[in-house]
Amino acid sequence: MNDFVDEARSRVAHLLRMANTTDDRVRARIIEYADTTPEPPVMSRAGIVTTGCAQCLRTAWRQQDAEGPVWVCASCGHVEGVTVNCPHCKVAMTPPPLGAPDRWQCPRCPRVAATGESAQDIEERERQRLAAVAALDAAMALRAGD
Numbered sequence: 001m002n003d004f005v006d007e008a009r010s011r012v013a014h015l016l017r018m019a020n021t022t023d024d025r026v027r028a029r030i031i032e033y034a035d036t037t038p039e040p041p042v043m044s045r046a047g048i049v050t051t052g053c054a055q056c057l058r059t060a061w062r063q064q065d066a067e068g069p070v071w072v073c074a075s076c077g078h079v080e081g082v083t084v085n086c087p088h089c090k091v092a093m094t095p096p097p098l099g100a101p102d103r104w105q106c107p108r109c110p111r112v113a114a115t116g117e118s119a120q121d122i123e124e125r126e127r128q129r130l131a132a133v134a135a136l137d138a139a140m141a142l143r144a145g146d
Contacts, residue, residue, distance in 0.1 A: 011039060037074070049115060053078055062115065068095040069115070086111050087119035088126070 012034045019030055049062040053073035060071040062082060069082040084093045086106035093104035093113060102114045110129070113122045 010034075051116075054080060064098055082115060084113050084115060084117075086113075087122050 012031055015030050015034055016027060019026060021027060050059050051062070051071055052058070053060040053071070053076060055078045056073060056076040058073060058075040060073040060078070060080070063070055063072050067081075071078075071080045071082055073079075082095070084095075084104040085091065086093050086109065088111060089106055089108040091106065091108060093106050093111075096103050104113045104115070106112070111122055111126050113125075
């Protein structure tokens, strides 16, 4: 089968093919699931990222609009901006540009983060960065002394 034929298949057809079952009850549940849940968004370079909707607690997909990344609930349609806060400066980090990797930057310090990273992960990366800079400084000082 060529790619065009595969792309033309419906979501129901894909799910039924993946389930690979002849049980009519299972097939009916798959069809009901496909009919009652929204299509997932087109996969971006960052992949498909989800979280729980703050209003209805169902699935929200991360999307990108002109102002930056947003969470869009697949069920109730609630839209909420994605924010990442710097654990050191306690300010909102600058989101990545459209199409760029998921790398947020603090406007006040050199810390960077990805969506969903913990404060501990961000601080550990900063400790590693500072250790690498110190090692480079020491190597340059040794070299200057030669």
